Amino acid sequence: EIVLTQSPDTLSLSPGERATLSCRASQSVRSSYLVWYQQKPGQAPRLLMSGASSRATGIPDRFSGSGSGTDFTLTISRLEPEDFAVYYCQQYGISPPWTFGQGTKVEFK
Amino acid sequence: HVQLQESGPGLVKPSQTLSLTCAVSGDSITSGRYYWSWIRQHPGKGLEWIGYIYSSGDTNYNPSLRSRLNISLHTSQNQFSLTLTSVTAADTAMYYCATTTVLAPHYFDRWGQGTLVTVSS
Numbered sequence: 001e002i003v004l005t006q007s008p009d010t011l012s013l014s015p016g017e018r019a020t021l022s023c024r025a026s027q028s029v030r031s032s033y034l035v036w037y038q039q040k041p042g043q044a045p046r047l048l049m050s051g052a053s054s055r056a057t058g059i060p061d062r063f064s065g066s067g068s069g070t071d072f073t074l075t076i077s078r079l080e081p082e083d084f085a086v087y088y089c090q091q092y093g094i095s096p097p098w099t100f101g102q103g104t105k106v107e108f109k
Numbered sequence: 110h111v112q113l114q115e116s117g118p119g120l121v122k123p124s125q126t127l128s129l130t131c132a133v134s135g136d137s138i139t140s141g142r143y144y145w146s147w148i149r150q151h152p153g154k155g156l157e158w159i160g161y162i163y164s165s166g167d168t169n170y171n172p173s174l175r176s177r178l179n180i181s182l183h184t185s186q187n188q189f190s191l192t193l194t195s196v197t198a199a200d201t202a203m204y205y206c207a208t209t210t211v212l213a214p215h216y217f218d219r220w221g222q223g224t225l226v227t228v229s230s
Contacts, residue, residue, distance in 0.1 A: 045156065050213070050216050088155065090156075092214065097161075098146075
């Protein structure tokens with residue numbers, strides 16, 4: 001099983017600031033198979049990045065992703081009030097096919 | 110677009126069986142276009158993929174739950190279901206049904222709103 005470790009657990013920032021979230025895999029992950037979701041309280045996760053650097057439909061361009069191998073990053077260039085949420089990375093592989101990181105909470109400073 | 114809606118009992122007693130249903134609208138569960146998955150989220154925690162079923166009836170389960178798990182299709186009702194036996198407090202979680210497409214199996218693009226299951230006597 002590929003284990004994903006996200007850091008930091010919590011990121012305290014103000015609107016307008018840049019957020020940098022990290023996701024590290026225990027084994028190499030194909031870049032197109034590293035995905036990011038956003039989850040707000042009381043809601044299901046929402047797809048943000050359908051590959052390490054591919055924004056999902058309707059996602060604003062302040063969200064960007066990068067990385068390869070075992071190290072991946074989600075960047076929010078300028079935080080909007082609606083961006084304060086929990087972010088999960090997820091990889092697609094084998095047995096089990098999908099595993100998630102533990103999440104990074106982006107909270108108001 | 111596919112829409113998903115979970116249903117089931119909110120409270121299950123320890124050692125009993127948890128049964129949940131996901132109603133699908135917007136496409137046929139037998140279309141062959143999707144993998145139909147269950148995912149859970151323990152309170153305040155991350156996400157755990159439970160298992161999936163395909164339109165053929167083929168299943169794939171998380172090894173950590175395989176011995177207690179069954180996922181089935183109910184084609185006449187356009188639903189699929191989850192059955193988890195011998196539940197404990199560790200099975201208390203929000204349960205989501207979600208889909209990946211056969212053409213892009215690496216991400217979940219449709220989710221239900223989730224149903225909270227508490228295991229308690």
